[in-house]
Amino acid sequence: MSVKVKIPTQLRSVAGGDAEVDVDGAETVGEALEHLFERHGELRERMLEDGELRRFVNVYLNGEDVRFLDGLATAVPAGAELTILPAVAGG
Amino acid sequence: MGATGLTCRECKAPYGLEARYVCDRCFGPLEVAYELDTTLDVGERRRRIQAGPQNIWRYSDFLPLEAPPGPSARTLSRTGLPAGCTPLIRADRLADRLGLREVWVKNDAANPTHSFKDRVVAVGAARAREMGYDVLACASTGNLANAVAAQAAALGMESYVLIPSDLEEQKVLATGVYGTNLIKVRGTYDDVNRLCTELSGERENWAFVNVNIRPYYAEGSKTLAYEIAEQLGWRVPDTIVCPIASGSLYTKIAKGFEEWLDLGIAEGSAPVMHGAQARGCSPVATAWDDGKDVCRPVKPDTIAKSLAIGNPADGPYALDLARRSGGSIASVDDEEIRAGIRLLAETTGVFTETAGGVTTATLAKLAEEGTIDPDESVVLVITGEGLKTLDAVRDTFASFEIDARLDSFLDEVESVGAAR
Numbered sequence: 128m129s130v131k132v133k134i135p136t137q138l139r140s141v142a143g144g145d146a147e148v149d150v151d152g153a154e155t156v157g158e159a160l161e162h163l164f165e166r167h168g169e170l171r172e173r174m175l176e177d178g179e180l181r182r183f184v185n186v187y188l189n190g191e192d193v194r195f196l197d198g199l200a201t202a203v204p205a206g207a208e209l210t211i212l213p214a215v216a217g218g
Numbered sequence: 219m220g221a222t223g224l225t226c227r228e229c230k231a232p233y234g235l236e237a238r239y240v241c242d243r244c245f246g247p248l249e250v251a252y253e254l255d256t257t258l259d260v261g262e263r264r265r266r267i268q269a270g271p272q273n274i275w276r277y278s279d280f281l282p283l284e285a286p287p288g289p290s291a292r293t294l295s296r297t298g299l300p301a302g303c304t305p306l307i308r309a310d311r312l313a314d315r316l317g318l319r320e321v322w323v324k325n326d327a328a329n330p331t332h333s334f335k336d337r338v339v340a341v342g343a344a345r346a347r348e349m350g351y352d353v354l355a356c357a358s359t360g361n362l363a364n365a366v367a368a369q370a371a372a373l374g375m376e377s378y379v380l381i382p383s384d385l386e387e388q389k390v391l392a393t394g395v396y397g398t399n400l401i402k403v404r405g406t407y408d409d410v411n412r413l414c415t416e417l418s419g420e421r422e423n424w425a426f427v428n429v430n431i432r433p434y435y436a437e438g439s440k441t442l443a444y445e446i447a448e449q450l451g452w453r454v455p456d457t458i459v460c461p462i463a464s465g466s467l468y469t470k471i472a473k474g475f476e477e478w479l480d481l482g483i484a485e486g487s488a489p490v491m492h493g494a495q496a497r498g499c500s501p502v503a504t505a506w507d508d509g510k511d512v513c514r515p516v517k518p519d520t521i522a523k524s525l526a527i528g529n530p531a532d533g534p535y536a537l538d539l540a541r542r543s544g545g546s547i548a549s550v551d552d553e554e555i556r557a558g559i560r561l562l563a564e565t566t567g568v569f570t571e572t573a574g575g576v577t578t579a580t581l582a583k584l585a586e587e588g589t590i591d592p593d594e595s596v597v598l599v600i601t602g603e604g605l606k607t608l609d610a611v612r613d614t615f616a617s618f619e620i621d622a623r624l625d626s627f628l629d630e631v632e633s634v635g636a637a638r
Binding site: 136190 | 228239240242243244245246247357407408409411412414415416418419426428429432463464465466467512514515517527529530531532534
């Protein structure tokens with residue numbers, strides 16, 4: 128079961144320059160991110176604080192903010208797309 | 219220019235004055251840092267301002283531009299739309315109605331596209347041009363759409379304006395007319411914002427004023443504070459009531475006053491800052507009521523569409539400001555918003571949009587509760603124009619339709635005791 132994770136420009140330098148990464152075998156958003164962190168360790172500290180998403184990091188599952196769902200515990204269906212974006216835009 | 223760099227509001231990491239809005243380390247927002255010339259005395263600083271043009275560029279010493287545009291008119295194509303220098307109106311009848319002594323209305327509907335957004339866009343667009351961008355873009359709830367489309371037209375730049383597809387028709391028409399690329403997105407403002415955040419990473423020559431140019435753009439809101447202080451005779455009012463959508467305007471107004479108090483340009487002390495939200499989209503007011511220091515995002519459902527941001531970027535800073543200034547963040551429902559529009563219109567002659575209804579209704583509520591002391595001087599920040607949200611006042615008043623005959627007037631109007 129593969130999930131596509133889209134990396135924002137601000138994080139690509141610590142993700143080997145990748146704009147997209149496919150991860151396999153993830154049941155939840157948190158697991159998908161764990162798989163991503165196994166590949167690119169520096170991303171963990173950039174995105175998480177005390178095991179939770181940092182205040183200014185948004186993660187969207189197929190366009191929906193995971194904070195409206197079950198956060199990192201949200202189940203990810205096969206073929207889902209996870210988008211990581213900075214939260215400080217708009218207004 | 220007094221601006222020296224960008225600093226992360228969270229981890230304080232420093233950056234140059236670049237096209238960057240997010241801290242690489244912690245994703246926190248970046249803010250412009252200044253080092254102002256302390257050798258100028260207060261009189262000299264005030265004279266420099268007074269000698270400036272009748273628009274926001276009179277405050278260029280405090281804005282992050284290398285070469286501020288200066289006066290407008292004959293050089294419009296180089297300077298863009300001249301924003302600012304809007305009226306500050308003494309509102310005695312509104313004050314009487316609310317049992318207050320001194321209330322002022324800062325009417326920012328008197329900007330070129332009828333909202334405060336002309337200020338931020340003027341600064342954002344000028345900085346974007348300095349950094350070599352050739353396309354102007356934004357995610358907007360409507361007012362920003364008007365401002366970006368018009369500013370781009372004045373500057374001869376191409377523009378892309380992205381809005382939620384359900385915006386008020388007036389705001390859509392008043393955007394498209396400028397010849398922009400108008401994109402209606404099926405979704406909420408927060409969906410539009412997410413799309414623009416993604417797009418800004420993919421279009422390197424596009425300046426999204428409220429995404430990748432946001433640190434510069436946001437500084438434009440400080441000019442509201444400078445103007446209020448200058449118009450009050452270099453004095454800071456006791457209390458400000460201001461709407462909150464992303465929280466940027468609310469926090470930057472406070473920053474503007476603080477800067478001038480630090481430099482001695484304005485007298486007084488930092489104002490009490492009250493924030494106003496619509497009940498149908500009140501993530502900041504809810505966090506305030508719950509004593510939280512971060513906001514939980516919401517799905518907006520309110521007639522105040524210009525304030526319908528469910529995930530406010532500056533929410534945590536707005537909460538912090540309300541706390542440290544001794545203010546509050548309140549919300550009002552749609553009926554109160556309509557009543558707020560009417561109250562302002564009937565007592566001051568200023569017709570504001572729904573956001574102004576939110577702000578006026580919040581002032582009324584704070585006055586009634588006694589949160590605002592009758593002796594405080596209060597400035598009500600009116601950010602936009604009533605003609606943009608006409609549906610909000612439809613069917614809120616009665617009118618007569620008669621034949622053009624005197625007896626028709628006497629029978630049908632005067633006999634029912636109206637029109638006196």
